[in-house]
Amino acid sequence: MTNFEWLSSVISNMDIIYTDTFDSLLDALGRDVTISSSTEVNCPNCGWDNVSQTSNGQYSPDSPYPEDIPGPTPFTGICPICNGKGKYKTTTTSSIKCLIRWLSPRDRYYISAGMIEPFDVELKTDINNWDILNNADNITVDGVDVSIVSMRKDGFKTVNCILVECRKK
């Protein structure tokens, strides 16, 4: 075995240990963090007016009608589903497991000295949660609503986790 082969096999083994250890830690010590994200769709209960960019005030239910939106509800005047906006916002909530670290008073000292960008809590989670975090409108950590300050991928050799810094809302 050459030195290079030896080194790369050591690195591969350490990488596996690093990834396995993180998975076990997340499993044992991770807490559920609630993520809510919203998507806006054209209101399925009424028609759309291209000129005013709102509901056209006509009952025009989509078929099939989406299961996660109230209705279809016949109406005259203002569509009761979108209140005449022509758009309907749905919020989906899910939870992901994260290692959670709230900042200590010592961390805050460095923040007040301007050495760290202000954040209140750091989350570490599996790389597969990237999209769900990226689309999050609100994140609830230990009952506190926070928003993301920064998000980066991390790992030893294999990118296996995400570090997320969040600030209280």
Ligand SMILES: [Zn+2]
């Ligand atoms: Zn509508």
